[in-house]
Amino acid sequence: MNEGEVAVAGSPDRVFVFDTTLRDGEQSPGFGLNQEAKLEMARQLERLGVDVLEAGFPISSPGDFEACRLIAREIRECSITALARAVREDIDAVWSAIREAEDPQIHIVLSVSDIHIQRKLGLTRSEVIRRGVEAVAYARSLCNKVEYSPEDAGRADPDYLVETVEAMLDAGATCINIPDTTGYCLPSEFGALIARVLRGVRHPERAVFSVHCHDDLGLATANTLAGVMAGARRVECTVNGIGERAGNTSLEEVVMLLRVRQASLGLETAVDTTQLVPTSRLLSRLTGVAVQPNKAIVGANAFAHASGIHQDGVLKDRLNYEIMRPEDVGLDSNRIVLTARSGRHAFRYRLAALGLELSEDRFAVAWDRFLRLADTRAEVSDSELMELASQIG
Numbered sequence: 001m002n003e004g005e006v007a008v009a010g011s012p013d014r015v016f017v018f019d020t021t022l023r024d025g026e027q028s029p030g031f032g033l034n035q036e037a038k039l040e041m042a043r044q045l046e047r048l049g050v051d052v053l054e055a056g057f058p059i060s061s062p063g064d065f066e067a068c069r070l071i072a073r074e075i076r077e078c079s080i081t082a083l084a085r086a087v088r089e090d091i092d093a094v095w096s097a098i099r100e101a102e103d104p105q106i107h108i109v110l111s112v113s114d115i116h117i118q119r120k121l122g123l124t125r126s127e128v129i130r131r132g133v134e135a136v137a138y139a140r141s142l143c144n145k146v147e148y149s150p151e152d153a154g155r156a157d158p159d160y161l162v163e164t165v166e167a168m169l170d171a172g173a174t175c176i177n178i179p180d181t182t183g184y185c186l187p188s189e190f191g192a193l194i195a196r197v198l199r200g201v202r203h204p205e206r207a208v209f210s211v212h213c214h215d216d217l218g219l220a221t222a223n224t225l226a227g228v229m230a231g232a233r234r235v236e237c238t239v240n241g242i243g244e245r246a247g248n249t250s251l252e253e254v255v256m257l258l259r260v261r262q263a264s265l266g267l268e269t270a271v272d273t274t275q276l277v278p279t280s281r282l283l284s285r286l287t288g289v290a291v292q293p294n295k296a297i298v299g300a301n302a303f304a305h306a307s308g309i310h311q312d313g314v315l316k317d318r319l320n321y322e323i324m325r326p327e328d329v330g331l332d333s334n335r336i337v338l339t340a341r342s343g344r345h346a347f348r349y350r351l352a353a354l355g356l357e358l359s360e361d362r363f364a365v366a367w368d369r370f371l372r373l374a375d376t377r378a379e380v381s382d383s384e385l386m387e388l389a390s391q392i393g
């Protein structure tokens, strides 16, 4: 807890983590995974400690059906779900794929915004509710857990959204997931929408309320936070924030946000945060897509210090510039990177780490040569430092 922060009284409330890396993430361009890769990733997600793992969209292809089946058979520590549109064929495919899971859940999606109802489905509002109710009731006849996602809820009429949610709860949905499918909402709007749904339905305790945000305006994590602050207790997210278009809420961001600011928020997850970086790296290896260096939590620069002022501060006390410990996300340590913006303190520190103790005279010469070298490249490596020191004699 930082100075001046006011702690929330009582023990933290649990937020459940629903990972959709292998469904919403995997369906985006460049992130396709074959069955073996999906299974390898699922094993790592189980190690990470996610509560619900969305394995795929079984009706989409025989390969994805099989991947979902393999995951449902092997992964025992997470609830396993897969996606269906609100039609029997999809629901049957999901159920055949995941029925052997320890804790299966059928996930149904059907639009709720007028834009989608009119321009995509060509139906009326009441026809959509009827279709959703039939799908939920049918899915419940197969499986004890059914999640209903009213697609594009972020742009829907809130009154109609509440009516829809109420109907799906009556039909037997055990989880209601509110998606900001197009990443359109402001955090204040999204938080208010969740609060409105929770206030508007009779007996909201009948179901788990979840949020699912997209990052089109860079607000997915902020909107997810607004959702849990308004009372949602499940968050849908993906490793490295991959997903449709600009991606989904990044799992590592939400998990560390709830952990680092637990004293203020009073919320916690069951994720083993030391598995965050290994999970991110595995996904990059399997997909061949690296994360941007400045990505929060898992980017190569997330715990790197390069400028003289920051390096001096962090070498005096990590608290000066680090709000979380690299060890907590699965890194060995922070990185003191030597560049033309570095300072003497960091230069001396890196030399010492390489076992190079120089007299003050030799240090001054080395520093001078270092600056000239650093101006010619992005970063000065350890081997270049060793060579530079050896030339001074």
Ligand code: KIV
Pocket (backbone or CB within 6 Å): 024, 083, 109, 149, 151, 152, 177, 179, 180, 181, 182, 212, 214
């Ligand atoms: O973005 C979305 O609306 C979805 C649903 C299936 C939850 O991915």
Ligand code: ZN
Pocket (backbone or CB within 6 Å): 024, 179, 181, 212, 214, 244, 248
């Ligand atoms: Zn989505």
